[in-house]
Structure formats: structure tokens, C-alpha cells
Amino acid sequence: MSQGHRSMPILSVRDVLKSVEFFECLGFSSAGHWNNDDGTVNFSIIVLDDITLGLMRDVDARGTGENWAAYLYVADIDALADHAQANNVVLAREIVDQFYGCRDFEIIDPDGNRLCIGQDQTPGERGPGL
Structure with a gap:
């Protein structure tokens, strides 16, 4: 029985709306915000085609450091990197052809979360990376 449908990584961020603005520079769009009882935005879902990320407010967000x-x-990958840089997103690492069959680059969001964005050069039948 197959149950897996999709996933949504959740990033801890200090300011949800500021983070939404950052990811919009990569081409993401907001699917909605949710507020605390005091009106503070505490969660947002952002999407880019089939990619979904959650942004959860955490006043102590420390990012992921060197880990993705x-x-x-x-x-x-080239078009997305060009789009990101045209919108003033600094690449933490330029595009590299990797030994694992992907071309990818890294970005760091305003809260220090490191994300790797890549294009699978030889996708299998099950999809990218598999």
C-alpha cells in the first residue's frame, strides 16, 4: 500500500513575512498566512510549482549552519539561479556539477537556513534524485 504523497519541510524563521518576501525573490508565492491570537503571523506556506515549504515563526531561529x-x-537550475540573482538573492555557493548527478547551488535565507537547489541530470523513473 503506497501512502506517500508529498512532503513540506518546515523552516524556523524569526519573521515570517520577511521570509516570505525573500522566497518570493526565488519565484515562490504565498499560499496563505496564519496568525497567533495577538495577530502576529506565526506560519505561512509558500509554493513554487510542486515545491511546498512551511515557514514557522521561532524568535530563537538559528538556521541550519553548514547543514541543508x-x-x-x-x-x-540555470534559469532559477539567474532569476534569484536578478532579484538580489546572493548564492552561498555557485552552481556545481556534483558527483551524485545533480547540478546545484546553495542559498541561505535571512534566518540562516541553508537550502540546496538542484537539477537532476539523469532523473530515474521515480523522479529526481531516485
Whole structure:
């Protein structure tokens, strides 16, 4: 019985709306915000085609340092990198052809979450990375 449908990594962020603005520079759009009882935005879902991320408010957010919070697969890595840089997103690592068959780059969001964004050069029948 197959139950897996999709996943949504959740990133801890200090300011949800500021983080939404950052990810919009990558082409994401907001699917909605949820507030605390005091009106403070405490959660948002953002999407880019089939990629979904959750942004959860955490006043002590410390990011992921050198570790990836998520690996996001895209169809055209060069186009996304160009789009990101045109919107003033600094690449933490330029595009590299990796030994594992992907071309990818890294970004760091305003809260220090490191994300790797890549394009699978030889996707299997089950999809990217598999």
C-alpha cells in the first residue's frame, strides 16, 4: 500500500513575512498566512510549482549552519539561479556539477537556513534524485 504523497519541510524563521518576501525573490508565492491570537503571523506556506515549504515563526531561529534544511529539485537550475540573482538573492555557493548527478547551488535565507537547489541530470523513473 503506497501512502506517500508529498512532503513540506518546515523552516524556523524569526519573521515570517520577511521570509516570505525573500522566497518570493526565488519565484515562490504565498499560499496563505496564519496568525497567533495577538495577530502576529506565526506560519505561512509558500509554493513554487510542486515545491511546498512551511515557514514557522521561532524568535530563537538559528538556521541550519553548514547543514541543508532542504534540497529542492527544479527543472532548470540555470534559469532559477539567474532569476534569484536578478532579484538580489546572493548564492552561498555557485552552481556545481556534483558527483551524485545533480547540478546545484546553495542559498541561505535571512534566518540562516541553508537550502540546496538542484537539477537532476539523469532523473530515474521515480523522479529526481531516485
